[in-house]
Amino acid sequence: MGENRKRSTPAGRVFAREPWTDRQAAWRLGAVACLVLLIIVLMVGFVAVRAWPVLQANGYVKWLGSGGDVDRQLGDMIKTGQHPPDSAYHLRAWPLIYGTLLTTGVAVLVGLVFSLFSAIFIVEFAPARMRAIAVPAVRLLAAVPSVIYGLIGILVLAPFVGNHLISLDRKASVQNVVQIDGTGVLVAIVVLTVMITPIMIAIVVDALRAIPTAWTEGACALGANRWEAIWTVSVRAARPAIVAAAVLATARALGEAVALSMVSGSRGFSPNPIDGITYIFEPIRPLAASMVENVDALNAPAVKSSVYAFALLLLLSSLALSIGGYFAKLPMRRQGLRI
Known part of the structure; x- marks a missing residue:
């Protein structure tokens, strides 16, 4: 030294x-x-400049709405040449946004509930030997490449759903609108939930471990049972970390492309809840997956600008998540640990 x-x-x-x-x-x-x-800032500015033709041609907010087949619109952009007119940039991205919101929102909600109770069990109730195995296993699952989850989804989950959960009558009922084959909303949400849950478990486990044991012991001394002490003291104090875990998992889910491209059905379609249980089997395609699937067409200026517009929307969504998570944690930190 x-x-x-x-x-x-x-x-x-x-x-x-x-x-x-x-x-x-x-x-x-x-x-x-x-x-x-x-x-x-430079990265966001660069993406915004590249996305400007699509935003200008469609209106800065109007392009987020619905209207027409988004897959056909992207396909038509490929044929417009190297100097396309403004009409070639016509795009309505709502089906892709809807797919992103649906898969991400449901996966984060389900994963947050599961990760919270899993973390409580690991920290407070699991035997020492089980805890010594569970914590490294969770961290390992959080580091697994997303393409592995996508591979399991397309080779195992999707065939199971298509062969055992979707009847021939159900397939025939919507065949004039969309084809359902096992890939779709359900498999996409399951795969995405499995991907992001270990991240949240790892963060919440570290947060609960940081809570002083004297706090829960004091609650038990005042007459609370063990579960009441954990829920009202430990979990309450760890709320900032729980919010941070949810924000981080949401950002990961928003940017997931390869796995969802494999298991979501890969079609710019907006599943309709009035279809009943068929709704969860219908195909979708999130924004990030759309970016990956249009890489081969980036030589077309209209497609390139559209892909940059998708990227800009994801960047702004991540920024909104970070700001929202920060302000959500402010009142919580006054009553708990500064985790």
Whole structure:
């Protein structure tokens, strides 16, 4: 350690390196933070400029609405050449947005409930040996590449759903509108939930471990049972971390492309709840999956601008999530730990 703190001069004199002062550390670390912020701003600006033709041609909000077949609209863009007119940028992205909101929203809600109770069990009730196995296993699942989940979904879940849960009569009832074959809303939500739940479990487990045991012991001394002490003290104090886990998982779900492209049915279609139980078997395609599936057509300027518009919408959604999570945690931190 001492050798690392010394340097030699041509005259052979050796002296210790001067450590940073508080002011120097603040300036240098602040410069790094500003550089990161600048990179993010430039990235958003670059994407916004590239998405401008689609936004301008369709209206800055109107292109988010419904109208026509989005798959056909993207297909027509490919045929418009290298110098397309404004009419070639016609796009209504609502089916893709709807698919993103549906899969992400349901997966995060289901995963949050499951991860909360799983984390409570791991921290408070699981035997030491089981805890020693469960925690590394959860972290390992959180690190599994998403394409593995997609592969299991398309090779195992989708055939099971198509062969055992969807009857021939159900397929025939909607065949004039859409084809259902097992891939669709249900499989996409299941795969996405399995993907993001380990992330939330790992964060909530660390948060519950950070709660002082004296807090729950005090609650038990006042007459609360163990579950009441955990729920009213530990979980309440860990709410900022639970919100952070939900925000992080939502951001991961919004940007998931490969796995959902494999299991969602990959069609720009808006499932209709009035179809009853058939609704959960109908195909969809989220925004991120649409970006991946149109990579081969990026030579067409209209398609490229549309893909950038999808990316801009995802970036703004992530920004809104971060800001919303920050303000949601502010009142919670006054009553719990600053996790």
